[in-house]
Every structure is written in C-alpha cells, then in structure tokens.
Amino acid sequence: MKKITSLLFPIVSGVALIAIWYGIIILFKIPIYVLPTPGQIITAAWTERHAMLASALLTGQGAVLGFTCAVVGGFLLSMIMAFSLRLKKSLYPYILVLQMTPVIILAPIFVLWLGQGLPSIVAITFMICFFPIVASTTSGFMSVDKNLLEVFKMCHATKLQEIRYLRIPSAMPYFLTGVKIAGTLAPIGAITGDFLAGSAQNGVGGIGFMAITYFSQLQTASLYASGLVACLLGFGFVGSISLLHWVLLHKWHDSLIKKE
Amino acid sequence: MIPNSGDCVILEGIAKRFTKDDHVLENISLKVSKGEFITFIGPSGCGKSTLLRLIAGLLKPSEGIIHINGKTPELADSDLAFVFQDANLLPWRKSIANVALPLLLRGVPKLEREAKARMMLSLVGLNNAENKYPWQLSGGMKMRVSIARALSISPKILLLDEPFGALDEISRDHLNEDLLKIREKDLFTTFFVTHSVAEALFLSTRVIVLSRNPGRIHTTIDVPFSYPRKPDLRESPEFLSLLAQTTRALRAVL
Numbered sequence: 001m002k003k004i005t006s007l008l009f010p011i012v013s014g015v016a017l018i019a020i021w022y023g024i025i026i027l028f029k030i031p032i033y034v035l036p037t038p039g040q041i042i043t044a045a046w047t048e049r050h051a052m053l054a055s056a057l058l059t060g061q062g063a064v065l066g067f068t069c070a071v072v073g074g075f076l077l078s079m080i081m082a083f084s085l086r087l088k089k090s091l092y093p094y095i096l097v098l099q100m101t102p103v104i105i106l107a108p109i110f111v112l113w114l115g116q117g118l119p120s121i122v123a124i125t126f127m128i129c130f131f132p133i134v135a136s137t138t139s140g141f142m143s144v145d146k147n148l149l150e151v152f153k154m155c156h157a158t159k160l161q162e163i164r165y166l167r168i169p170s171a172m173p174y175f176l177t178g179v180k181i182a183g184t185l186a187p188i189g190a191i192t193g194d195f196l197a198g199s200a201q202n203g204v205g206g207i208g209f210m211a212i213t214y215f216s217q218l219q220t221a222s223l224y225a226s227g228l229v230a231c232l233l234g235f236g237f238v239g240s241i242s243l244l245h246w247v248l249l250h251k252w253h254d255s256l257i258k259k260e
Numbered sequence: 261m262i263p264n265s266g267d268c269v270i271l272e273g274i275a276k277r278f279t280k281d282d283h284v285l286e287n288i289s290l291k292v293s294k295g296e297f298i299t300f301i302g303p304s305g306c307g308k309s310t311l312l313r314l315i316a317g318l319l320k321p322s323e324g325i326i327h328i329n330g331k332t333p334e335l336a337d338s339d340l341a342f343v344f345q346d347a348n349l350l351p352w353r354k355s356i357a358n359v360a361l362p363l364l365l366r367g368v369p370k371l372e373r374e375a376k377a378r379m380m381l382s383l384v385g386l387n388n389a390e391n392k393y394p395w396q397l398s399g400g401m402k403m404r405v406s407i408a409r410a411l412s413i414s415p416k417i418l419l420l421d422e423p424f425g426a427l428d429e430i431s432r433d434h435l436n437e438d439l440l441k442i443r444e445k446d447l448f449t450t451f452f453v454t455h456s457v458a459e460a461l462f463l464s465t466r467v468i469v470l471s472r473n474p475g476r477i478h479t480t481i482d483v484p485f486s487y488p489r490k491p492d493l494r495e496s497p498e499f500l501s502l503l504a505q506t507t508r509a510l511r512a513v514l
Contacts, residue, residue, distance in 0.1 A: 145348075147344060147346055147348045148348055148350065150318060150342075150344065150348075151344070151348050151361075152365070153318065154316065154318065154340075154341070154342045155361065155362045155365045155366075156365070157365045161365050165350075165361070165364070165365070166350070169350070169352045172352075251352070251393060252351045252352040252393050252394075252395065253351070253352075254395070257395055
C-alpha cells in the first residue's frame with residue numbers, strides 16, 4: 001500500500017506538469033521553435049534516434065574514461081597524501097588552485113595540447129570529477145578510528161597491513177561518497193567538454209556538440225530531445241554507481257543497514 | 261592456589277608524565293607472579309588505564325623499568341594481549357574474521373587461523389555468531405568477540421581496561437564468571453582495570469587501590485578465596501566483609 005502511494009505521487013505530479021505544459025502552449029500560442037510540446041520532443045527523439053544513440057555513446061565514452069581516470073587517480077593520490085603529511089601540505093593547495101580554475105578557461109588549453117575531440121573531453125571530465133574524490137577520500141584516510149589504530153598497534157601490524165586491513169576499508173564509505181558526487185558530474189563534464197572541445201568525427205558528435213548543431217538550425221524539439229538523452233545518460237551513470245555503493249557497503253555500513 | 265614459578269611482571273619505580281607538571285603516575289613498584297590476577301582500582305584520573313597501557317607497551321614510562329618475563333614490553337609483545345574499554349571490532353569483518361585478525365597480521369594461514377578463531381568463539385560462548393557482523397551483536401556479545409580476539413594469540417599476559425564498564429550488571433556478572441572459567445583452562449597472568457569493587461574482588465588474587473594526583477599505590481588487598489570461584493561467593497560473609505574493607509580504602513583516596 002505504501003509502495004503504491006509513493007509511486008502515485010510522482011506520477012500524478014508528472015501528469016499535472018505535462019498538462020500545464022500543453023496548456024501554456026495552447027493558451028499563449030507559443031511557436032514550436034520556442035517551446036515544443038512533450039509529444040513533439042518524443043517524436044524528434046524517435047526520428048533522430050540513430051544520431052541520438054551514437055552521440056550518447058560518444059559522450060558516455062568520454063564520461064566513463066574521464067570518470068575512471070579521476071576515480072583511480074583520485075584514490076591513489078589521496079592514499080599517498082594520507083601517509084605523508086608533508087606531501088599533503090605540498091600538494092593540496094595546488095589541487096585547490098586547479099579546482100578553482102574554471103573549466104571554460106581550461107578547455108581551450110586542453111584543445112591546444114590535445115586537439116579537438118575525445119582526449120580533450122576526457123581531460124575536461126577528469127578535471128571536474130577529480131576534486132570531489134580527492135577531497136572526500138583524503139578525509140576518509142585521515143579519520144580512522146583511533147581505537148582501532150591501537151588494536152593494530154597492539155598486534156604489531158606493519159604500515160602496509162594497517163593500510164590494507166584498516167585504512168582502506170575505513171576510507172571506503174568516504175571514497176564512495178566522492179565517487180557518487182563525481183558520478184553525477186561526469187556526464188555533465190563530458191557534455192561540457194563536447195560543447196567546448198568537441199568535434200564531429202565521421203559526422204557524429206557528442207551530445208553537447210549535437211545540441212549546438214540543433215540550436216544553430218533552430219531544431220528546438222531536437223535540442224530538447226538531446227537534453228532528455230543527456231538526462232537518461234546521467235541517471236544510468238548514477239544508478240550504476242549507487243549499485244556499486246550498495247554492493248560494497250550493504251553488509252556493514254550504517255548508511256545501508258536496515259534496522260528494525 | 262596459584263602456581264608460583266617466579267616473578268613474571270616487574271614494575272620498578274614507574275612514573276609517567278604527559279607534560280612536565282602533569283604527574284599521572286609516580287613511584288609504582290610491583291611484582292606479579294605468573295598466573296596472578298591483578299586488578300587496579302581507584303578514582304577517575306588515578307592513572308589506572310595509563311598503568312595498563314605502560315605494561316602493554318602502548319605508552320613508555322617517563323621513569324622506571326618494566327620487565328615482562330625478563331624483557332621490555334616492546335620485546336615481550338608476542339606474549340601480550342589487550343582488551344580495550346570498547347570492543348573495537350572492525351565493522352566490515354564478521355565475528356570470526358575479527359577474532360582471526362591478530363593471527364592474520366602474524367601471517368597465520370587462513371584455514372589455521374579460522375579454526376583457531378572458531379575455537380575461541382566457542383570458548384566465549386558464541387558458536388552461533390561467527391558469521392555475524394558487529395552491528396548484529398549486543399554489547400555483551402561484542403565484548404566476548406573482543407576477548408576471543410585477544411585470546412586468539414594464546415597470550416601469556418592478558419590486559420583488560422574496564423572491559424565490562426558499559427554493560428548491565430547481569431551481563432557483567434556472566435562475563436566475569438566466564439572470564440574466570442577461561443582462565444582456569446589457560447592460566448594467563450591477568451591485569452584488569454575496573455571501577456567496581458565487587459568485580460575486582462570476585463576476579464582477582466590481588467586488588468591494588470590507587471590514589472590520584474599523582475597516581476600511587478595506596479593499598480594492596482590480597483584476596484584469599486580459592487579458584488574456581490562460584491557465583492554465590494558474592495553473597496558470602498567473608499566476601500562482603502572484604503568488600504566493605506576495600507570500599508573504605510577506596511573512600512580514603514577519593
């Protein structure tokens with residue numbers, strides 16, 4: 001019963017929203033190039049489905065590659081910084097500097113270095129995803145329970161054992177929180193990358209590139225449809241990361257244990 | 261009676277200061293024979309936990325020498341096990357893996373350490389909990405897992421820092437009785453810290469009352485009751501009179 005009502009609310013609100021949408025278009029006689037109806041957007045998405053799928057795959061590829069580099073790089077860098085306070089002090093300010101530099105300015109630099117296309121898109125996605133992972137994972141490595149450290153000390157664990165059996169599992173929830181945030185940013189990063197540094201290889205561009213094309217041709221319904229595709233891509237990304245989070249933590253971490 | 265094969269732990273003129281003027285412990289000298297059960301009791305801030313940590317080698321004394329079977333605590337570490345105030349279990353490991361942790365860190369092969377861990381769990385009465393995570397256990401069960409973990413390395417000396425302080429009285433009494441039973445089998449020397457006079461007397465061969473500011477040995481009370489001790493010892497007149505005597509000594513240092 002509870003499940004039905006919890007499903008009912010978003011369905012009702014969704015239907016209401018679409019009705020208002022149609023109402024406004026009919027009432028104010030808004031032309032299609034300003035605001036298409038949901039029906040027209042779906043139709044546009046369907047007629048352009050091959051192009052849409054191709055560009056979603058291209059953007060997805062950029063997002064996955066940039067995200068993966070950020071996850072691996074961020075984890076390793078955090079681990080290194082967690083074990084040498086000096087190294088952390090030397091590196092962290094510059095990581096912040098990189099984070100503070102807007103992507104809009106970094107993008108042309110990447111294009112100069114790597115050219116238009118996938119490598120630049122991956123680099124831009126990486127830049128956007130990297131910081132949240134480093135910030136949360138570092139704090140995870142640093143905030144290990146002092147009492148558990150004493151247990152390891154009493155067992156005369158080596159530094160390596162302490163990392164493997166204590167610090168990495170302790171940091172896992174923090175790391176995964178960073179990964180989750182990065183996961184929501186990755187598709188946006190890749191689309192931004194497309195937008196700023198994308199190119200149409202063999203006539204296929206990423207979602208960001210496609211959006212520019214539709215905009216310049218005033219194909220507003222298709223422009224909206226590309227937004228819809230980007231949204232689906234984002235949900236797919238976040239969904240898979242949530243699944244990973246659950247798989248790794250559901251057996252022991254407070255955030256996922258259902259207590260009766 | 262206790263088999264007396266010479267002194268096992270010797271403290272000579274131990275002092276501990278965390279800062280220059282902060283005298284936590286001063287002039288603590290103590291000889292403990294193998295198989296003894298020593299309890300430190302005293303007001304908060306008398307340094308009893310610090311003393312336990314010094315013996316464990318988790319802290320270094322500012323003055324004095326500690327001998328454990330003729331060695332310094334750092335070198336004697338393989339003989340020592342520590343049970344902390346909190347169970348301090350790793351939340352991502354099942355009971356059996358928590359108990360096996362010290363063996364894992366010593367490089368004992370998986371099958372061997374799991375067999376030992378299973379044995380230790382049944383020793384503390386938790387045969388059915390080996391696949392449970394810490395969040396699935398009650399406070400008393402967690403403490404039992406923690407004790408099993410300490411015992412997994414078959415220590416010669418067991419140190420317990422107020423292990424049952426957070427438990428209700430019934431669980432605490434049960435754990436006290438079980439601790440003595442386990443000790444019957446494998447006569448490790450025990451150092452125990454508590455706030456409870458009854459617990460101290462029920463468990464120990466000797467109760468040492470510490471005064472505070474700085475922590476010094478105020479009184480030593482020899483507990484004459486023989487082992488194995490039955491739960492109804494707690495109601496006997498001799499026990500109650502010793503309880504009154506110890507409480508008076510404790511009141512004197514408050």
